[in-house]
Every structure is written in C-alpha cells, then in structure tokens.
Amino acid sequence: MPRQVDHEARRRHIAAAVWRLAASGGLEDATIRRVAAEAGVPARQLQYYFGTREDLLLGALELLNRDGEAEARERVAALGQEPEPRDVLRSVLLEFLPLDESRRQRHLVHMAYFVRFMTEDALRDRIRDAPPELEDLIAMLLPEGRRDEADFLLAGTTGLQGQMLLGQLRAERAIELIDRQLDRLFAPVD
Amino acid sequence: MPRQVDHEARRRHIAAAVWRLAASGGLEDATIRRVAAEAGVPARQLQYYFGTREDLLLGALELLNRDGEAEARERVAALGQEPEPRDVLRSVLLEFLPLDESRRQRHLVHMAYFVRFMTEDALRDRIRDAPPELEDLIAMLLPEGRRDEADFLLAGTTGLQGQMLLGQLRAERAIELIDRQLDRLFAPVD
DNA sequence: TAAGATTTGGTGCAACCGTACCAATATAGG
DNA sequence: CCTATATTGGTACGGTTGCACCAAATCTTA
Structure with missing residues (x-):
C-alpha cells in the first residue's frame, strides 16, 4: 500500500476555503479554481477529494454542520x-x-x-x-x-x-x- | 424624434425574468443570457435598458421592492x-x-x-x-x-x-x- | 528491494460568461 | 418625404468555468 494521507484533514482544509468564499461572496464565488487558490492547493486536489463541484459544496456543508453541532454541544456541556x-x-x-x-x-x-x-x-x-x-x-x-x-x-x-x-x-x-x-x-x- | 417605448414596462418585464431565475436557482442563475432567454428578448436589450449585469440585479431588486410595498399597502388599505x-x-x-x-x-x-x-x-x-x-x-x-x-x-x-x-x-x-x-x-x- | 496502489501535477477542451462594438431599423418631428 | 435619433440586432473577444485525461511521483507492504 502506498502513502497514506489524512483525508479528513485535507477535506476540512479545503472546506474551510469554501466557507470563507461563500461567506463573503455567496456560493457563486466558490468556484473550483477560486477555492483551490484560497486553500493554497492545486485545483486538481479538489477533484480528487470531493469529485465534482456539486459534491464539493455538499461536502463543505456537511463538515460545516458537523463542526457547528460539536461546538454547540461543547458550549451547552460547559x-x-x-x-x-x-x-x-x-x-x-x-x-x-x-x-x-x-x-x-x-x-x-x-x-x-x-x-x-x-x-x-x-x-x-x-x-x-x-x-x-x-x-x-x-x-x-x-x-x-x-x-x-x-x-x-x-x-x-x-x-x-x-x-x-x-x-x-x-x-x-x-x-x-x-x-x-x-x-x-x-x-x-x- | 424617433419611436418611443414604455421603458418602465420593458424594465419590469425583464426584471420579472430575473426574479424567476433568482427564486429558483439563486443569483448565479441570473446571467445576462439566461435572463434574456427567460424574458424572450435578445440579450442586447438588457444592456440597453439596464447596463451592466450589476445594474440589472440592482434594478430588478428595486422594482421588486417597489411592487412589494405597493401590494402590502393595498392589503392594509383593504x-x-x-x-x-x-x-x-x-x-x-x-x-x-x-x-x-x-x-x-x-x-x-x-x-x-x-x-x-x-x-x-x-x-x-x-x-x-x-x-x-x-x-x-x-x-x-x-x-x-x-x-x-x-x-x-x-x-x-x-x-x-x-x-x-x-x-x-x-x-x-x-x-x-x-x-x-x-x-x-x-x-x-x- | 520490488511492486503496486494511492496521491499528485499539469494541461487541454468545449461551453459559457460579460460586455464592447458596429450596422441596421424604425419612427416622430420638420 | 426626410432626417435625426431612439431602439434593436448580431457578433466578436478575452476571460473563466467545470471537468476529463494522462504522467509522474510517492510511500507501504510483501
């Protein structure tokens, strides 16, 4: 087996770039190339880790919600x-x-x-x-x-x-x- | 003086097309060409009556608000x-x-x-x-x-x-x- | 070490984008 | 009728888009 990479971490890193762009200019600003530039990775990597742009937006939303729920649970537990x-x-x-x-x-x-x-x-x-x-x-x-x-x-x-x-x-x-x-x-x- | 056209009516007709597209797919669906097709007019006409795409989106919003206020006032008056x-x-x-x-x-x-x-x-x-x-x-x-x-x-x-x-x-x-x-x-x- | 799957890099393409530009057209005043 | 001008039509261009494709590189396991 070849080199292993922390997929979750890479996906989260890319998703964070989607969030920043979507928050400042809406979903239309979250193009593949722009997200790649924002995340500092080659555009090709988004294809590999998410697939199509639709999948990217869906995945980024999924991670956003997961993070949000965790944060909320933490604050309530506090x-x-x-x-x-x-x-x-x-x-x-x-x-x-x-x-x-x-x-x-x-x-x-x-x-x-x-x-x-x-x-x-x-x-x-x-x-x-x-x-x-x-x-x-x-x-x-x-x-x-x-x-x-x-x-x-x-x-x-x-x-x-x-x-x-x-x-x-x-x-x-x-x-x-x-x-x-x-x-x-x-x-x-x- | 040459032929005169009801500018307000034309703008409203085009703006309605913007509304339909924006309501169903967001602002990114409201491209000049798509709006023109939806309104059934040549794309060039949007340029003439609104200018740039930014102006188009702004103008369409303006008309939307005007219509909304009028409708609301009507219902309250009733x-x-x-x-x-x-x-x-x-x-x-x-x-x-x-x-x-x-x-x-x-x-x-x-x-x-x-x-x-x-x-x-x-x-x-x-x-x-x-x-x-x-x-x-x-x-x-x-x-x-x-x-x-x-x-x-x-x-x-x-x-x-x-x-x-x-x-x-x-x-x-x-x-x-x-x-x-x-x-x-x-x-x-x- | 060899092998083989995982992970990257880069590029090319067809489609679409916004808009600038130039002619053609139609019509209201003279 | 004629002409000036508001209006329309069509197109061309540079740029961007999503994505498919091919090679190279990398690292783990056998």
Whole structure:
C-alpha cells in the first residue's frame, strides 16, 4: 500500500476555503479554481477529494454542520453537571446568534446555501430532519411544555440572527430581547 | 424624434425574468443570457435598458421592492376605514409570510440577495433605512407601545418566513403562532 | 528491494460568461 | 418625404468555468 494521507484533514482544509468564499461572496464565488487558490492547493486536489463541484459544496456543508453541532454541544456541556433548564435553553438559543466569528461565518454560509436548500432535493433532505427535534427540545425545556411559545421562540431567534447578520441589530440588544422573553416564559404563575 | 417605448414596462418585464431565475436557482442563475432567454428578448436589450449585469440585479431588486410595498399597502388599505390596531398589525406581519405565489417569490428573491446585502455597500444602504421605521410602526400598534415585544414579534415573523420557505412549516401553523402572540399582547391587563 | 496502489501535477477542451462594438431599423418631428 | 435619433440586432473577444485525461511521483507492504 502506498502513502497514506489524512483525508479528513485535507477535506476540512479545503472546506474551510469554501466557507470563507461563500461567506463573503455567496456560493457563486466558490468556484473550483477560486477555492483551490484560497486553500493554497492545486485545483486538481479538489477533484480528487470531493469529485465534482456539486459534491464539493455538499461536502463543505456537511463538515460545516458537523463542526457547528460539536461546538454547540461543547458550549451547552460547559454549563455544568445539573444546569437549570432556563440556562440550557438560553444557551441553545444563543447558539443561533452570530456572537463570534465562528458562528457568524457558519450562519453566513447557511444563508448562502438557502436558495439551494429549497430547490435542490439533495439539500432539502439534509435539513428536514433536524428542526422538529430541536423544537421538541425547546418545548421540553419550557415550563409546562408550551409548544406554541417554543416554536415562536425559535423563530424569533432565527429572525434576530438575520437582523444581526445584516448589521441591523447589535448582539447586546438581541440577547436582551431573548432574555426578556425568557423572563416572561419562566415567570412564576400567579 | 424617433419611436418611443414604455421603458418602465420593458424594465419590469425583464426584471420579472430575473426574479424567476433568482427564486429558483439563486443569483448565479441570473446571467445576462439566461435572463434574456427567460424574458424572450435578445440579450442586447438588457444592456440597453439596464447596463451592466450589476445594474440589472440592482434594478430588478428595486422594482421588486417597489411592487412589494405597493401590494402590502393595498392589503392594509383593504381593512377598511378605521381598522382595529390589532388587525392592522396582523396584516403587516402576514405580509412577511409567503402566503401566495407573489409573496413567496418576493421573499425567495430577497434570500438570494441576502449574502450580497452584507458584503456589497451599494446594497447595504438600500435596506438600512426601512427596518427601524417598521419596528416603530409595530411598537405603535401594540398596546402600551412595548418596544421589546414589538421587536421580537417582527423577528419571530421573519423567522417563520424562513421556515415556511424551507417547507418546514405550513401556512396555517405560522398564522396560528402569530395569532397566539397577538392574543397574549392584546389581552386585557389584569 | 520490488511492486503496486494511492496521491499528485499539469494541461487541454468545449461551453459559457460579460460586455464592447458596429450596422441596421424604425419612427416622430420638420 | 426626410432626417435625426431612439431602439434593436448580431457578433466578436478575452476571460473563466467545470471537468476529463494522462504522467509522474510517492510511500507501504510483501
């Protein structure tokens, strides 16, 4: 057997270049040649490790999501052994806001893929799984499991995400708005 | 003077082709040649009426927004002479949901422009004006003018928009969620 | 060491891109 | 009718795109 290479690492290195380009100029900027230049590798290497451009964009998205979930899980775990439901919920929601460069880039890239999410079947399936379980989780963390409030809370958070990405909303204000909603939802019942 | 042509009509006809392509495949599908074919006019005509491709995309967005505002104003006006604040607010919020093909396409196209909104200065300015006044309006329509609730209500609505566009949420459910929030916000104070 | 599969490098091609350019055409005023 | 000008048509060009293809290089195992 010949020389072995860490495929995962190479793919991640290339994917990171895709993310940077897609975040700054949309998917149309993520051409094979441009990505190769951004990653500092010959264009041929992208062919070898991903195949077609379509496969490259799909693979880059897959890695992005994997990284994002890992990061999110880490931050929730950092809350300690037996965290309050409210703190867990707050942490989950804040994961959707671009509060650091990592999250900002991730959400930006997601926006770049958005139109394709709706028209291309391969991508459609890839996101139709996650959301329901996420809304279940939020509903469970809420007192009395109020489903309507859980759904709107998540919708509101993603809405704030969009406003932040557009530079229309500062982080402090977004967090404040979420905390006010949490205040209300976790208020003692009269 | 030679033959005169209704410029506005021609531009709108071409812009509609841009919308259709951008809604189905993103901005990268809206090439000059493709738009021309979609509109059924020679490519040269796009040059004449819009200039460069950048100008075309900008102009198409401008017309889209103009149409959208007109449609929205119409629907609010249809509420009658002295509508209840709650009905006005509900109507404004529902304008953000893709409840018919017109709105669906409009929001879809906006998503296609999203990444550019953030990176290109020419587009940045074009949207930084509207939002504050919209949030003011919502806050005014709310009892006691609760600014925090107004802001989160708008964010939640745009969040629901995204979920609907992705096919994760049905229209009835989205409207129900909004109505539940309105129930709460317009509930008589104890 | 020999072998053979894995990994690279570079290049070529057909298709498409945006747009500049030049003629031809059509029509409203004189 | 005639002419000036708004409008259209078609094309050509330099550049980029995705990808297929062929050789060379590299390293592990037998």
